[in-house]
Amino acid sequence: MARIEFQDESAVVIIGSGAGGGTLAHELTTRGIKVVMLEAGKRHSTASFSQVPGAAFLQLTWLDPRTQSGDWGVAKNFPTLPVWHCKTVGGTTVHWTAATPRFEPWELRGRSTYGNIPGTSLIDWPISYDELKAYYLLAERRLGVTRRNGVPGLPASNNFKVMYAGAKKLGYKRVHTGHLAINSRPFDGRASCIQQGFCAQGCKTRAKWSTLYTSIPRAEATGNLDLRVESTATRIEHGADGRVNAVIYRDGEGGEQRQKARVVCVAGNAIETPRLLLLSDSSKFPHGLANSEGQVGRNYCHQILGFVWGIFDKPISSWRGATLAGVVEDEVRNDPSRGFVGGYRMELCTLDLPTFPLVGLPYGWGRDFASVIENYRNIAGMLINGEDMPRAENRITLNHDVKDSFGLPVANVHVDEHPNDQAMRKHAQTQTSRMYDAIGAKRVVFGPVPPATHNTCSARMSADPREGVANAWGRTHDIKNLFISDGSALPTAGSANPTLTIVALALRQAEYISREMKARRV
Amino acid sequence: MDEIVTLNRRELLKTTTGLLTGWVIAGSPLALIAPGRAWAVDLVSLTSAEGATLMSVARTIAPHDKLNDAAYALVIQAIDSDSAKDADTHKMIRGGIASLRSDFSAASETERVAALREIESSAFFQTIRLKTLQVLYSSPIAYAYFGYEGEAFSKGGYLLRGFNDLRWLPEVPVEDSGPLPEGE
Numbered sequence: 001m002a003r004i005e006f007q008d009e010s011a012v013v014i015i016g017s018g019a020g021g022g023t024l025a026h027e028l029t030t031r032g033i034k035v036v037m038l039e040a041g042k043r044h045s046t047a048s049f050s051q052v053p054g055a056a057f058l059q060l061t062w063l064d065p066r067t068q069s070g071d072w073g074v075a076k077n078f079p080t081l082p083v084w085h086c087k088t089v090g091g092t093t094v095h096w097t098a099a100t101p102r103f104e105p106w107e108l109r110g111r112s113t114y115g116n117i118p119g120t121s122l123i124d125w126p127i128s129y130d131e132l133k134a135y136y137l138l139a140e141r142r143l144g145v146t147r148r149n150g151v152p153g154l155p156a157s158n159n160f161k162v163m164y165a166g167a168k169k170l171g172y173k174r175v176h177t178g179h180l181a182i183n184s185r186p187f188d189g190r191a192s193c194i195q196q197g198f199c200a201q202g203c204k205t206r207a208k209w210s211t212l213y214t215s216i217p218r219a220e221a222t223g224n225l226d227l228r229v230e231s232t233a234t235r236i237e238h239g240a241d242g243r244v245n246a247v248i249y250r251d252g253e254g255g256e257q258r259q260k261a262r263v264v265c266v267a268g269n270a271i272e273t274p275r276l277l278l279l280s281d282s283s284k285f286p287h288g289l290a291n292s293e294g295q296v297g298r299n300y301c302h303q304i305l306g307f308v309w310g311i312f313d314k315p316i317s318s319w320r321g322a323t324l325a326g327v328v329e330d331e332v333r334n335d336p337s338r339g340f341v342g343g344y345r346m347e348l349c350t351l352d353l354p355t356f357p358l359v360g361l362p363y364g365w366g367r368d369f370a371s372v373i374e375n376y377r378n379i380a381g382m383l384i385n386g387e388d389m390p391r392a393e394n395r396i397t398l399n400h401d402v403k404d405s406f407g408l409p410v411a412n413v414h415v416d417e418h419p420n421d422q423a424m425r426k427h428a429q430t431q432t433s434r435m436y437d438a439i440g441a442k443r444v445v446f447g448p449v450p451p452a453t454h455n456t457c458s459a460r461m462s463a464d465p466r467e468g469v470a471n472a473w474g475r476t477h478d479i480k481n482l483f484i485s486d487g488s489a490l491p492t493a494g495s496a497n498p499t500l501t502i503v504a505l506a507l508r509q510a511e512y513i514s515r516e517m518k519a520r521r522v
Numbered sequence: 523m524d525e526i527v528t529l530n531r532r533e534l535l536k537t538t539t540g541l542l543t544g545w546v547i548a549g550s551p552l553a554l555i556a557p558g559r560a561w562a563v564d565l566v567s568l569t570s571a572e573g574a575t576l577m578s579v580a581r582t583i584a585p586h587d588k589l590n591d592a593a594y595a596l597v598i599q600a601i602d603s604d605s606a607k608d609a610d611t612h613k614m615i616r617g618g619i620a621s622l623r624s625d626f627s628a629a630s631e632t633e634r635v636a637a638l639r640e641i642e643s644s645a646f647f648q649t650i651r652l653k654t655l656q657v658l659y660s661s662p663i664a665y666a667y668f669g670y671e672g673e674a675f676s677k678g679g680y681l682l683r684g685f686n687d688l689r690w691l692p693e694v695p696v697e698d699s700g701p702l703p704e705g706e
Binding site: 054 | 584631635638651655659660669674676681683685688690694698702703704
């Protein structure tokens with residue numbers, strides 16, 4: 001691993017080591033570019049992943065304080081945990097459940113496809129599907145995605161058998177074990193899935209792709225990566241020319257460090273990325289970096305997520321097997337006659353017993369609440385995963401009343417649901433309920449809106465600089481050597497789980513950055 | 523089964539203020555994993571009477587009639603431990619218990635539910651509710667009772683241990699799923 005001097009002005013500094021940052025670091029270092037990667041969390045390994053659900057949650061989750069507001073259910077049900085992502089080397093690719101669908105071509109043209117929906121800030125992507133497709137193909141090969149490129153699907157688990165039978169009764173056609181970055185056979189030096197469940201606790205067999213044990217060690221092996229763990233970026237500095245030139249961060253001992261940079265790429269997930277830009281205000285950029293149009297933090301999307309549980313009178317043991325290995329894709333279409341625009345997926349899902357009553361069930365206690373858990377062994381599960389509407393006022397801001405351990409204002413997450421979101425959720429709940437009813441469920445229970453795991457769009461790419469933060473390459477409109485390299489850059493949320501698209505965009509951005517560096521334009 | 527061992531390890535410290543005890547019912551899921559026939563939990567900040575009342579509160583919050591008291595005792599032990607660490611928490615917990623009707627434990631379930639509804643928004647109730655949900659379903663006793671098998675990495679996963687053993691629905695065609703991996 002390289003040791004890059006603090007005063008070295010030639011390095012790219014990447015903030016965050018997840019799907020975006022980890023991929024980008026690998027691509028740049030293999031092209032001979034020096035990279036300093038700042039990761040706020042610790043480095044864990046397959047050996048150190050806890051297999052106790054509560055302890056695993058504490059080991060991997062970003063738990064620094066945040067506040068929230070708005071009418072979405074999360075503010076009421078999970079006041080201290082608006083979003084659920086990781087703080088560790090590998091970022092959220094450590095706890096993700098590895099669903100890797102692509103966006104549909106029409107989802108990249110949200111504004112054109114859906115029209116002018118009042119109360120939204122929909123835009124079209126500044127990238128065509130054909131441009132993106134080449135990088136999807138590359139990303140799918142890198143991740144070994146199932147049911148693509150001749151890679152077999154995962155076998156059907158008990159939970160999927162229930163989903164499949166119900167979906168077929170309703171006449172759904174696009175039902176299968178899903179596109180997943182989980183090995184259905186040994187691939188890339190990693191074993192095939194042993195159906196242990198516990199995807200979200202960190203995959204101890206490495207069957208599930210994570211930058212922790214793919215991109216990052218490979219980047220280190222090039223000799224061009226200086227990965228600094230427990231290093232929390234607190235400010236990006238710029239010179240008189242308006243270009244960024246250094247990143248201030250706190251190291252593991254709390255000491256302040258300053259790393260010079262030729263290029264800065266921010267990949268801290270859709271809450272911390274805009275927060276860092278906002279924290280970096282200066283006399284030249286009084287509203288924060290890349291924020292001349294006031295777009296930083298706005299249009300935050302989180303997808304319509306919700307658990308659906310079907311209670312049967314026979315055992316299912318839904319915890320056995322890859323957590324998300326199943327999907328119904330028939331509702332991924334734009335059909336306004338359903339009462340809303342955009343589409344949604346129904347994905348297989350389950351929660352371990354300790355997590356189930358805390359996250360999977362609506363607030364409750366007493367006889368009825370306990371009676372649901374009493375049936376735990378006989379419960380089948382699904383997760384609704386749909387496109388939510390971007391809104392200018394759904395945004396990440398700095399809350400100056402609450403400070404983190406460094407004395408800096410924390411992020412506030414504000415979400416008011418759009419009527420389209422609510423109509424979609426209602427439709428999805430009806431359909432999932434019909435699926436379970438069709439095969440004899442005793443009861444169907446809908447979970448609360450869980451802490452958001454698919455955080456996107458808060459520093460989005462836009463063709464028009466007035467409508468977003470970055471251009472089609474993720475380069476900020478305002479600052480030539482400052483890039484957005486994570487899900488924050490997505491222009492709209494779509495109905496696809498975001499990671500594959502984040503990886504594809506990072507692969508594409510890496511080509512652009514190395515080209516620009518070679519041409520000495522940055 | 524560390525927690526069961528803890529349950530039975532009666533270190534009668536000088537600081538012990540209370541005690542919860544019970545029996546392991548023969549033939550119950552707990553009997554399969556418990557090393558002995560009796561269990562006991564020491565309390566270090568709450569009295570035995572306070573502990574007993576909290577047991578009733580936890581049982582009212584999450585009533586699983588056939589789940590052994592030992593599972594609930596672990597909840598009370600966790601609350602007792604939090605209470606021992608922080609004076610404000612101690613005061614809040616004791617105050618909350620004192621605010622309940624004196625015959626709370628002896629009251630009918632309907633009456634207990636009604637009493638808790640009245641204080642549902644209080645910090646006391648919400649603390650006990652959250653702790654109950656966090657601890658009750660995390661113990662080996664609960665795993666055994668609910669039939670949950672937990673982590674399987676140490677046993678080679680569920681691939682050969684029933685991940686697809688459901689037989690009351692049709693099998694999924696291989697074109698919509700995938701082949702079982704071959705032996706490696």
